[in-house]
Amino acid sequence: MSERIAVRKTYKLFIGGKFPRSESGRSYPVQNSNVALASRKDVRDAVLAARAAVKGWSGATAYNRGQILYRVAEMLEGRRDQFVGLGVPAAEVDEAIDRWVWYAGWADKLTQVYGNANPVAGPYFNLSAPEPTGVVGVLAPTEPALLGLVSVVAPAIVSGNTVVVLVAEASPLPAITLSEVLATSDLPGGVVNLLTGRPAETAPWLAGHMDVNALDLTGVDDPELAAELERAAAGNLKRVLRPAAGPVDWTADPGVGRMTALLETKTVWHPKGV
Amino acid sequence: MTATTASARSDLSEVGRSEATLRTFLHGLPGVDQVGAEQRAAMLGTRSIKTSAKAWAIDLAIRMVDLTTLEGADTPGKVRALAAKALRPDPADPSCPSVAAVCVYPTMVPVAAAVLWGGTPGPAGPSEDGTGSDGFRAGSGSDNGSVPRLGLLGEPSDGRGPRDGTDRAGGRLALPGPAPASRVHLASVATAFPSGQAPLEVRLADTRAAVAAGADEIDMVINRGAFLSGRYQEVYDEIFAVKAACGNAHLKVILETGELATYDSVRRASWLAMLAGADFIKTSTGKVPVAATLPVTLVMLEAVRDFRDATGRQVGVKPAGGIRTTKDAIKYLVLVNETAGPDWLHPDWFRFGASSLLNDLLMQRTKLSTGVYSGPDYFTLD
Numbered sequence: 249m250s251e252r253i254a255v256r257k258t259y260k261l262f263i264g265g266k267f268p269r270s271e272s273g274r275s276y277p278v279q280n281s282n283v284a285l286a287s288r289k290d291v292r293d294a295v296l297a298a299r300a301a302v303k304g305w306s307g308a309t310a311y312n313r314g315q316i317l318y319r320v321a322e323m324l325e326g327r328r329d330q331f332v333g334l335g336v337p338a339a340e341v342d343e344a345i346d347r348w349v350w351y352a353g354w355a356d357k358l359t360q361v362y363g364n365a366n367p368v369a370g371p372y373f374n375l376s377a378p379e380p381t382g383v384v385g386v387l388a389p390t391e392p393a394l395l396g397l398v399s400v401v402a403p404a405i406v407s408g409n410t411v412v413v414l415v416a417e418a419s420p421l422p423a424i425t426l427s428e429v430l431a432t433s434d435l436p437g438g439v440v441n442l443l444t445g446r447p448a449e450t451a452p453w454l455a456g457h458m459d460v461n462a463l464d465l466t467g468v469d470d471p472e473l474a475a476e477l478e479r480a481a482a483g484n485l486k487r488v489l490r491p492a493a494g495p496v497d498w499t500a501d502p503g504v505g506r507m508t509a510l511l512e513t514k515t516v517w518h519p520k521g522v
Numbered sequence: 523m524t525a526t527t528a529s530a531r532s533d534l535s536e537v538g539r540s541e542a543t544l545r546t547f548l549h550g551l552p553g554v555d556q557v558g559a560e561q562r563a564a565m566l567g568t569r570s571i572k573t574s575a576k577a578w579a580i581d582l583a584i585r586m587v588d589l590t591t592l593e594g595a596d597t598p599g600k601v602r603a604l605a606a607k608a609l610r611p612d613p614a615d616p617s618c619p620s621v622a623a624v625c626v627y628p629t630m631v632p633v634a635a636a637v638l639w640g641g642t643p644g645p646a647g648p649s650e651d652g653t654g655s656d657g658f659r660a661g662s663g664s665d666n667g668s669v670p671r672l673g674l675l676g677e678p679s680d681g682r683g684p685r686d687g688t689d690r691a692g693g694r695l696a697l698p699g700p701a702p703a704s705r706v707h708l709a710s711v712a713t714a715f716p717s718g719q720a721p722l723e724v725r726l727a728d729t730r731a732a733v734a735a736g737a738d739e740i741d742m743v744i745n746r747g748a749f750l751s752g753r754y755q756e757v758y759d760e761i762f763a764v765k766a767a768c769g770n771a772h773l774k775v776i777l778e779t780g781e782l783a784t785y786d787s788v789r790r791a792s793w794l795a796m797l798a799g800a801d802f803i804k805t806s807t808g809k810v811p812v813a814a815t816l817p818v819t820l821v822m823l824e825a826v827r828d829f830r831d832a833t834g835r836q837v838g839v840k841p842a843g844g845i846r847t848t849k850d851a852i853k854y855l856v857l858v859n860e861t862a863g864p865d866w867l868h869p870d871w872f873r874f875g876a877s878s879l880l881n882d883l884l885m886q887r888t889k890l891s892t893g894v895y896s897g898p899d900y901f902t903l904d
Contacts, residue, residue, distance in 0.1 A: 292895055299897070459897025483894060 259283040259420060261290060261444060262427035264297030265437020270445070279335075283420045286445035288453040291412065294441035295457055298383045298410040301438030306380045306408030308436075314355030317406060320433040321348035327429055334421045336394045343499055344398045351402040354507060358407055362508060366515070373518040378511040380408035381487060382461035385454040387447050387477075389467040393419035395498050397426060400466050403506035405439055412441045412460070414451055416467055420444035448473060455480035462487035462510055466496075534833055538762070538797055541755040548754060548793060554785035554821055563816035566860055567853040576852070580887050581619055583851040583879075584611060585869045588709055588840065590625040590877050592716075592808065601630045605637035607902055608706045612884050615891065621880065622869040623707035623739060628732040631710045635736035638706050709774070710737035713764060716778075716807035718743035722760060729767040740768050743776045743807060744791065750782070754794060761798035774802035774840055777822075780812030785821050792825035796837050804840040804875065813843025814875075816857060823861040839866065842875025848886040851879060 260267040261284045269275075272287035305313070324331075324345045331341045359377055366374040384404045389396035397415070404411045415423040427442045443450065447467065455463055455477040463481045468474040468491050481488050489509055537547045571579055589608045591600060605624050612618035624634050710732035714720035720728075729740055742764050748756040765773050775795040779788050795803050803822055805814040819841045826837045839862070845851060851874060858866045866872050881901045888896040 295895070453895065456894035457897070458894060458900060480894070484897075 257281065259424045259444065261286055261294075262424065262431070262440070262442040263290065263294045263438075264300070264441065265431060267427070267431075268293075274445075276445070278418075278420055281421065283424070283444050286414075286443035286450055288450060290443055290445075291414075291450050291453045291457070294412040294443055295383060295385075295454070295459055297438035298412050298441055299459055301410045301436055302380075302382055302408075304436055305405070305410055305439045308408070310356035310359065313406060313408065314352045316434050317348055317352035317355060317402065320429060320435065321345050321352065323429045323433045324348065324426075327425070330425060331394060331422055334425060336392075336422050340392050340395045344395045347395065347398050347502065348402055350502070351406045351507075354504075355406050358507065358511070361504075362511065362513075368517075371519060371521045373520050374515065375518065376513050376515040378407065378508075379514050381510050381512055382409060383459065384409045384411045384462040384464060384510055385451075385457070385460045385486075386411050386413045386464040387451060387467035388413050388415050388423065389496070389498075390416035390418050390469075392498055394422040394426065396467075397423050399498055399502055400464055400506070401440055403502070404464065404510050407507060407511055409462070409510050410439045410441075412454060413443065414447040414454065414467070415442055415444045417444075417446050417448075451477055452480055455486075456483055458484045460484075460486060462489075464489040464506075464510075465491050467491070534797060538755075538758050541753075544754040544758060544794070544797075545752070547797075548790040551786075551789055551793060554789055556785055556817075559785060559817045559820055563820045563857065566856050567816060569853075569856045571852050571856070577887075577890050579852050579855050580848060580883055580890070582867065583848070583855065583874065584883050584887070585619045585622055586873050587621040587880050587883070588623045588625045588842070588873045588875045589621045589880060590808070590842070590875055591630075592625070592627060592711060596627060596630055598630070598633045601626055601633045602637050603902070605634045605706075607880075609638065611880055612887065612901075615887075618884070618887065620706050622873055623709045625709040625711065625739075625741065625875065627715070628710050628712055628728060628735060628737070631708060631732055631735035631737045634708055638708055639736070707739050708737050709739035709741055710735070711741045711743075711807075712737075713742040715741070715743055715776075716809040718745050719747070722763065725760070726763060726767045729764050733767070733769055733771045737771060739772045739774060739802075740764070741774045741776055741804060743778060744795065746778055746781050749791060749794070750787075754790075758794060758798045761795055761800060765799040772801040773799065774804045774838075775800040776804045776807055776842075778807055778810065779805045779814075779818045779822075780810040785817065788818055788821050789825055792822050793829065796825065796829045796835075800837060802838040802840050802873070804842055804873075806841075806843040806875075808843035808875065814841035814845060816853060819854060820857055820861055823858060823866070826866070827862045836865065836871065838871040838873065840873040840875055845874055845876050846878050847882050848879075851883065 259281055260269050270284040270286050271289040271293065272285065274285035274287065275282040276285045277283070328338070328341050332338050363375070363377040366376060368374040386400050386404060388400055397413070401411055401413060423442050424444060427440070430440050451473070454460060463477065463486045465474050465477060466489060468477065474491055478488050478490070487510065537543050589604055591604050608621045608624045610618070611621060624638065626634050712729040712732045713725035714728060718725070729742065732740055742761070745757050745760055761775055777788060777791045777795065782788050782791060792803050803826065805818055805822065819839065822839050826839055830836045841854060845854065854874070855867065858872050881898065884901050885896040885898070
C-alpha cells in the first residue's frame with residue numbers, strides 16, 4: 249500500500265459567515281500554504297456583509313452577545329492543539345481563550361457601567377446609554393498573531409459593532425483558523441469578516457469607505473501610512489483609534505479603553521410626573 | 523441564435539383580423555430554445571465592463587430608469603419626493619442626468635405632474651453629452667422637446683431607424699399638459715394594475731383618467747387569464763382599445779412574464795402586444811415573485827428586433843422588478859446591445875422599471891467620481 253498523502257488546506261477569506269476565495273483570484277504563500285490575497289473588492293464585499301449584520305447583532309440582547317462570545321472561548325478551547333500546531337505558543341492560546349471570556353462578561357455590564365441617569369433641572373428622566381458605533385474597520389497587529397487579533401476583535405463586537413479586519417500579512421494562518429472557530433460559535437455571519445493579504449494595499453479603501461463608521465489602526469507600524477489612513481478616514485468623520493506609540497504588552501490587563509472607544513452615547517429625555 | 527422569423531412578413535396588418543389568423547400567426551412563431559436562451563443570457567452576463575465604459579453605462583442606465591413607487595402606502599408627500607429625485611437624482615452632483623420617467627398609480631399622477639411640470643422653472647434635462655452642468659437652467663430651452671432625443675454618443679443611428687411612425691418627441695409636444703421644460707416623463711399604471719382583472723370598461727376608464735390627469739405614458743397589464751386560455755383575439759382587442767384610450771400617451775404593455783410560464787408564451791405575448799399597437803413591452807408588474815430575468819428579456823428583445831425587421835416599427839422593452847444592482851443593469855445593457863442592437867440603447871427604447879436600482883447606480887457613480895466607496899446613508903430612501 250502506498251503511503252497516505254495528507255490533504256492540504258486552502259486558507260480563504262471569511263466574509264459574511266462564508267469562506268470565499270479572493271475576488272481577484274490571487275493568493276500568496278505562507279508556511280507552505282496558499283493564503284488568499286484580498287483585493288479592494290473583497291473589502292467592499294466585506295463592508296456590505298458587515299453593514300448587513302449590524303441590525304441583527306446590535307439588536308441582539310447583551311446577554312445573548314455575551315453567551316456567543318463565551319461560546320467562542322469554548323470552541324477555541326477545543327481547537328487548542330490546532331493553534332499550537334500553527335506555531336502559536338500554548339500560553340498565548342490560553343491567554344486568547346481567557347480574553348474571550350473576559351470580554352464576554354462585559355457584554356451585559358457595559359450599559360450599566362457606562363450608561364447613566366443624569367440629574368437635570370426639569371421634570372424629566374434624562375438617561376444616557378452607550379450604543380455601538382456600527383461597522384468598524386480593524387487593522388490587526390502582526391504579533392502576537394492570535395492574542396493580538398482577539399484583543400482587537402472582541403472589544404469591538406462585544407458592544408454590538410461589526411468588524412472588517414485586515415489581518416497582518418505575515419501571520420494569517422491563526423486568523424483564518426480563528427474564523428473557523430467563529431463560524432461554529434453561533435456568531436451571525438458578517439459580524440466578523442477577516443481579510444488576509446496586504447493591508448497596505450487594501451487599508452486605504454477601507455479607510456475611505458463611506459459606509460464604515462470607525463477605524464482601528466492598531467496594527468499599522470508605518471507612521472506615514474497611519475497618518476494617510478487617518479486623513480482618508482476623515483471623509484465621513486470616522487472614529488479613529490491610533491496605533492500605540494510604543495510596544496504593547498498584549499498579555500497585560502486590556503482595560504476597557506478599546507470597548508469604550510467604539511461606543512456612542514445616546515441621551516434621551518423622558519417626561520415624568522405627568 | 524433563435525430568430526423569430528415571421529412567416530408572412532409582408533402583411534402583418536391582417537393578422538389581428540380574427541381569432542384564427544392570430545392563432546395561426548402566433549403559433550407559427552418558432553419555439554424558443556430554452557437552454558440556448560438561458561445559456562446565451564448567462565454568457566452575456568459575464569462581460570466585464572470597466573472604467574470609462576462603466577461610467578458611460580451607469581449614466582445611460584440612470585437615464586433609463588423609470589423611478590417607480592406602486593405601493594398601497596403611497597402618499598402625495600412620498601410621490602413629490604420621488605419626482606424631485608427623478609429630476610435631480612444626485613443633488614450633490616449637477617452632472618448627474620435625470621431619470622427617464624416617474625411611474626405611479628393614477629391617483630398620484632397630478633401630484634407627480636405638479637413637481638415634474640409645475641409652474642416653477644423646471645430643471646432642464648441632462649445635456650446631450652451627459653456632462654453638462656446646467657441642471658437648473660431657468661425656463662425652458664426652446665430646443666428641449668422639439669428635436670428627437672438622441673443618445674449620449676449619437677445613437678440610435680437614424681440610418682436604420684424607421685422612427686417616423688412614432689415621432690415621439692413630436693407626439694409629446696402635442697400633449698395638453700406637460701411643458702417641455704422637463705424631460706422626465708410621467709408614467710402611470712392603469713387597467714386595474716396589477717391583476718388586470720376588471721371589466722374592460724373599468725380598465726378603459728382607468729386609462730382615460732390617468733391620461734387626463736397628465737400621464738404621458740401608460741403601463742397596462744394584459745389579461746393573462748384570456749391569454750393563457752388562448753383567447754388571443756380578446757387580448758388583442760383589449761390592448762387595441764387601451765391604445766386608443768391612451769391618445770397621444772405612449773403605451774407600455776406589461777406581459778407579466780412570471781405568470782406566462784414558458785418562453786414560447788413570452789414570445790407570443792410580445793408579438794401579440796406589438797401587433798395590437800404597443801409602444802413598449804414590459805416584463806412584469808413587480809407584484810409577483812418571478813419578475814424580470816435576463817432570458818425573458820432576451821426573448822423580448824429578439825421579438826422587438828424581428829418586429830422592426832418585419833414591419834419597420836420600433837418598439838421598446840422595459841424589464842421591471844428584481845433589478846437592484848448596477849451589475850444587473852449593466853448585464854441588461856450588454857444584452858440589449860448584443861440582441862436588439864445599439865438602436866435600443868436609449869431611454870426612448872429601453873427602460874428599467876425599478877426603485878432601489880437608482881441608489882445603487884448613484885453609489886457606483888459616486889465611487890467613480892470620488893474614488894472612495896460610498897454608502898446607502900448618503901442617498902435618499904425612496
